């Protein structure tokens with residue numbers, strides 16, 4: 001049995017870059033401290049911030065909700081949970097149940113948006129109806145609804161559970177494809193402007209192995225399942241396995257990629273924004289990607305906006 005570096009209890013994990021073994025208790029303490037330092041390093045939150053945390057029901061966002069709620073008092077910000085029920089059969093039901101259970105356990109106000117109530121359809125029907133791949137559709141819908149909900153509940157930031165691997169994967173892919181626009185957005189923090197709420201990724205220096213261990217040892221409600229509609233592209237899978245190998249062989253190189261990238265590139269996420277003529281939200285195109293979906297469905301943006309505002313108002317604080 002390997003012992004914890006800080007107490008006589010058995011270790012549950014070895015931290016690769018510091019070569020340190022830690023028990024469940026000391027690992028949790030250590031990880032929360034690292035997330036706090038990450039938030040400070042990138043100046044993610046300020047006193048009085050109201051942070052909307054997007055939770056999918058998976059391990060990464062479950063850990064994020066738990067850690068951000070834990071740090072909220074000390075760092076003087078408040079949090080609201082958001083779960084979007086994507087209407088993907090039993091899978092979404094299980095995800096929603098876990099997310100709600102988590103919000104209740106950590107005792108934070110929360111909002112659940114059911115896509116079928118908002119748009120009349122879940123992702124599978126939407127994908128068939130407008131003939132678009134489920135994953136890209138899901139991305140557009142989630143981004144739009146997160147931003148809309150943040151506006152509706154007057155949140156000052158949106159936090160997502162992207163891990164080190166997620167961010168590194170997007171950066172390497174955007175670099176290979178030389179997508180400069182996308183590259184400039186791939187930072188731990190993006191600033192908000194004109195109704196576009198700023199985003200933060202507090203887990204950007206935390207690995208999936210760590211979020212999993214954290215969620216597991218803290219008995220957080222989360223699902224192990226992967227979305228049944230997810231189809232990984234070959235390029236993404238290859239980049240992912242490259243990152244995993246790097247993390248194993250040279251544990252610090254992936255963190256340094258994320259740090260350097262955030263220093264080198266200016267945040268252009270709020271540049272070239274225009275107002276969508278349909279919904280009035282900031283976008284790079286008009287109609288915005290979300291309104292293009294609404295037009296195909298024959299739905300009015302006001303309908304969707306009013307519904308989300310109504311749900312946000314009913315939130316118990």
Ligand SMILES: [Zn+2]
Nearest residue numbers: 004007023026
């Ligand atoms: Zn210990």
Ligand SMILES: [Zn+2]
Nearest residue numbers: 276279288291
């Ligand atoms: Zn729009």
